[in-house]
Amino acid sequence: MDFTIPPPVQQLARRVQQFVEEVVLPVEKRVLAGAELTKNDVFALRAQARAAGLFAPTMPVHLGGLGLSIPEWVPVLEAAGRSLIGPLALHCAAPDEGNMHTLHLYASPEQVEQYLRPLVAGEVFSGFSMTEPPPGAGSDPTMIQTTAVREGDTWVLNGHKWYTTNGTVADFLLIFARTRQDVSPYKGCSIFLAPVTTPGIHIVRDVPTIGRHDFGGHVEIRYEEVRLPHSALLGEEGAGFGITQARLGPARLTHCMRWTGIAQRALEIAAGYAATREAFGKKLMEHQSVGFMLADSEMELHAGRLLMHQAAWLLHQGDQARAEAAMTKVFVSEAVNRIIDRAIQICGGTGISRDLPLSTWYESARAFRIYDGASEVHRMVAARQVIKKYAAPPPH
Ligand SMILES: Cc1cc2nc3c(=O)[nH]c(=O)nc-3n(C[C@H](O)[C@H](O)[C@H](O)COP(=O)(O)OP(=O)(O)OC[C@H]3O[C@@H](n4cnc5c(N)ncnc54)[C@H](O)[C@@H]3O)c2cc1C
The missing domain is CATH 2.40.110.10 (Butyryl-CoA Dehydrogenase, subunit A, domain 2)
Known part of the structure; x- marks a missing residue:
């Protein structure tokens, strides 16, 4: 397995991150302060993403997307996911992203015209x-x-x-x-x-x-x-179950990709706070237990990315990657919750306050352990594979 990200995709991910910082974060700031995110806000963001050549990264070029392969989604959707609003702006947010993928696979020519084209264009939801x-x-x-x-x-x-x-x-x-x-x-x-x-x-x-x-x-x-x-x-x-399975494999991974962006930002916020805030005569990050929390988050982000890359690579080969997608969903959804929790702990009262986005992410991330299959259900899928692999007694 070679998980090298091609240089043009790396560059695209950097441009997406810059777009999120310059265009999306000002909107995020208003929303975190209590403003409602309207359809018109989303349409305006999408117009800018389209103009910047960053629109609909998961869709094929002939439908108006960027034509990336599933492994190439990993860094790009993570960059978009650095704000909860980023994927809406780039048009790779749930559930539209999964629905586009499903329609692309199964829609009749008439359904493509009636539903898929306007959906990929970002004109409808x-x-x-x-x-x-x-x-x-x-x-x-x-x-x-x-x-x-x-x-x-x-x-x-x-x-x-x-x-x-x-x-x-x-x-x-x-x-x-x-x-x-x-x-x-x-x-x-x-x-x-x-x-x-x-x-x-x-x-x-x-x-x-x-x-x-x-x-x-x-x-x-x-x-x-x-x-x-x-x-x-x-x-x-x-064919309902078959279609749903084809939808949910990649859709679960895209949730992981997007939430990794938030978790990465949470780690950066926590590290920034720990590098400047002092307690008991030294910087917080010089206290070993704070450094260990940062290290645990870094390790979990790294492991989650590798799981995503491997499951995405399998899907790209035509494998359903059922157990791998299930294990990735469990690991990343639980790690994201822990990483945001640690970031709040490190930032103390500032972390709990609404001055930082951590408290909002903490609340929003909880559902990630439930939607598109609760952790227990995915563990059940993974357990079935373990049993299949190891239930027979080893030859003596
Ligand atoms: C924010 C959010 C968005 C959602 N979006 C959509 C959407 O767009 N479309 C859609 O159709 N659905 C959507 N869902 C629904 C979601 O997929 C379901 O909530 C999820 O599949 C769990 O089903 P349930 O809520 O009925 O929980 P239940 O089936 O009642 O299960 C409750 C709990 O039981 C436990 N459990 C279940 N099975 C097992 C098992 N085999 N072993 C051990 N423990 C088990 C788990 O802890 C589980 O959380 C969304 C849910 C949320 C929270």
Whole structure:
């Protein structure tokens, strides 16, 4: 495995970091002070990212993106992720980034024109509507309760979802529903594309969550007698789980890439504070326990990047990298939480205050250990691989 980042990609990552510092951080400062991030703010940032040649890094060139390969996303998305607003500006934020990837793989020519092109252009927003409130599909997606029943050339959807990210701004949704009850859910689920204005789609509420309100929110939706044409199916009927798997592998890694940018910035803030603040006659960083905290964060960032590079490399080879993506998600999501926590500890009262972004990141990062699969579920996937590899007794 050769994880050398080609010089043009290194240069692109540096330009992205500079863009975030010069263009995005002033907006971040206003948002951290309490201003709402509006659609118009996002469109204005996107216009500047487009003009700077930094727009849609994960999408192919023929669709208007930068055409980077998955391994090349690693440093570029980390640079974009140095602000929570950076990926929105560059158009590589969840869930649009994962939805673009999914549509690129599975959309029909008509769906490309209707949904994918405007989405890649950054003119519209999308949501991925899979998770249901208890007792429906959550960690175990086979518990899906949303149904789609075929009536001639029409599908009629009924169900109850929540945590559809982007739901307050989305123009269209990818909706995961059970289309057949006579086969296992793995073969009996499908994904539908629908404009959010389709009759029967009711946005119930934007679910209030820990920390700063995320752009687009996380909404609860009721689907009541939603009638969609057969052409609304994404891919084949029954292919829902396969499509979701193809979506989630890279999508989990992109979460890791973006959050690594925040964790790196948290470490830089903590190191800067420890290098200048004095206590008990010396700089904080000269106290061994502070130095050890900084070292632990540096080690975890380094290990996380290597995990990402290896999983991205496997995906690039056509491997699904299920266990590797799962292990990377567990490690990076938990490391990011620890790194931000340590940064707050090192910065003391300044870290807890809203004068620094650390306290906001601390709140926002918590969900990373839950969305796109809780740590326990990914450990279960990794454990299955361990059992497969080592359960047979070694030959004597
Ligand atoms: C901020 C945020 C954004 C989200 N965005 C989206 C989105 O855009 N679209 C979408 O469809 N969903 C989205 N989700 C939903 C997310 O994917 C689910 O919350 C997640 O899959 C867990 O499902 P659940 O909340 O129903 O938890 P549950 O299934 O109720 O699980 C609760 C807990 O049980 C434990 N657990 C579960 N299974 C096991 C196991 N096998 N072994 C041990 N412990 C286990 C875990 O600790 C888990 O956290 C989002 C969630 C959040 C918080």
